[in-house]
Amino acid sequence: MDRIEKLVMASGIALLLVFFGAIVVAATSYGVDVPTCVTDRKPFTEGQAPFKTSDQPLRYEVHTVARMWMFDPPEITVPPGAEVDLYLSSADVVHGYYVEGTNINLMAVPGAVTYRRVKFDREGTYRILCHEYCGTAHHLMAGTIVVSSSPVEEQ
């Protein structure tokens, strides 16, 4: 191999290492991470609207079940700044859970639980889309997240 070829290879390796380094920094220092293996929660078949698990303000937990072809609960409301422990499970086939305009992008897989801690800063109404094919009416499967400072209504 001649000199240029070695140079090309070395710079290719360096470039890829820089990319990878950026990912590791994002995950470790900024908490931009992906779901991991959850072993302490069993899959559930009933959803639960946001509820408090500790006295820390703005800390919530929500259980969402995806099933053909809806989310349970279909709509959730949290105050701005809420930090939500989101648990996601599927009651039938594989579904997607994607909150438009955010990095909340998860899969609901039967037999397992998906977990992410997510934060809602900006007020507004966000769409939840199912973005994995889950059967004939897949394109009609959606939900809503309302981030609003008006008091959370009890349903």
Place this chain on the structure above:
Amino acid sequence: MNGTLRLPVEPWARRLVLTEIIVPVVLLVLGIYAGLLQVLFRAGVIQAAEFAGWEYYQALTLHGVVNAVVFTTFFAVAFGNALVPYALGMKLPLRWAWVSGVTMLAGTLMAAWAILAGKASVLYTFYPPLMAHPLFYIGAALLIVGSWIAFFNWIPLYLRWRREHPGEKTPLAVVGMFATFIVWLIATLAVAIEVVVLLIPWSLGWTQEVNVPLARMLFWFFGHPLVYFWLLPAYTMYYTMLPRLAGGKLYSDKVGRLAFMLLILFSIPVGAHHQYTEPVVSSGSKLLHAFLTFAVALPSLMTAFTLAASLEYGARQRGARGLFDWMFKQPFFSTDAWLFSYMIAGLVIFIMGGISGIVNASYSMNLVVHNTSWIPGHFHLTVAGPVLLAFLGMSLHLVSTYAGKELRLKRLAVAVPYLWLVGVFVFSWGMMRGGLHGEPRRSNLGMSYLNPDSPFYHPEWKLYVTVAMIGGIVMTLAMIAYFVVFFATALSRRQREAAAEFPLSEAYHDEPAGALMNLRPWLIAAVVLIAIAYTPMVRDVVRGTFNNAPGYEPHNPAPVNQSEQLEESPSP
């Protein structure tokens, strides 16, 4: 081309290769039609569940299965059946080659029936617990087994060549095709286990439930190397033929060999990069697979350099000077070296495909694009870019040489890849931009988000889906032009003896291959790497899966076994 070695082929070898080329091109007509329907549905031009008897997800299943699996697998086998014996100067052993071809054909017909009958609308990834008709899975298994037989048929040929040519370098074309099928063999073992052990008994009702995370792990063990199975025959053409078509030489033979070995090494232990957003797989495994994914980008970066250097060398021989002159002194529109246009257009598309692929691979960055329309936008720049165009060009070349016919409508043939390039760039821009704005993939948008009467109506996506539709129409026009050229050639009168004939390049730097001569250490390293990457994932699947799932038909929210029970029990 002048000075290309022509080797006569036996009639039954000729018939085999021609069948394995013509059948998938005929199926591709259906696959492309489905693609056109998809852009019309998604743009809201068709606002219905089906059009002329084609349901959206049924058409999408056909589109993925035919274009990405059937067409590509048949092509790789046909290409290997022609190129491997040619490069070794030997004859293809016919018996097993035909067994392979017939097995693949039988499998394809079974799966095609299941899809067209509407009994397998599970998309080409067939994620359980969505359940298809058993013949869909059996057909897929037969297609895979048939392709293995084709590969096993070349091995004794190579071993005999090795004995007769001690110390000689294996022809690079053979290295390329063997790399293709080694990757394919290892990868398909996993999906064969998924299909044969988990899904076939389950779809036949012999087992009730299936472990979904396990099935997904096995699928993606296969799913990423699948894309290298598509790319490797194209790389083989780029390394062994493109320089010659451009009137030059391959810049470095050794770098070609190294690229192929690195692809064997790294293209398999990366499956979790399709599972970043999923439960069960731990984030540690995901990060490791992300790292290895970057490693597999390296051979592609090397390839980009070597090919550019080869093209530059050729152009300088023809008097190019200055820094950039060589880029334009290429036979872009030559009707003699018409195959060149298919390869160069594909390479230009691949620049964009490669860059967007790095985005997808980037772990947390994947959260922005996963399952949005960005993803199909990206991979139409890879599989429907360099792969498709290389395969289309070579299919024309094979039909013309193996049938002894002169290529018809050469000008039109040369226009096809550039028209496709324009179409696919426009299409992918629409898909990718829409994806960044949240547009989901695998969705009949005309029934919801792009339908003003629907409560889901989402007018912000109108621009992107419309652009994608315009691109998709241009792609369809390019394919219509291709089919005209292909069938005009295939149906024309024979003009000369059928012969195998490939424009193989010489190398400019033709150094001894050293450690690249011997496959074995690379294979062992590949297996070790797979063990390192997948052992923790198997452990995750065991720990993180709580229960198995019954099967569901796509149109029915009740599990298959329950709906059957309901039907059987007398009504109260």
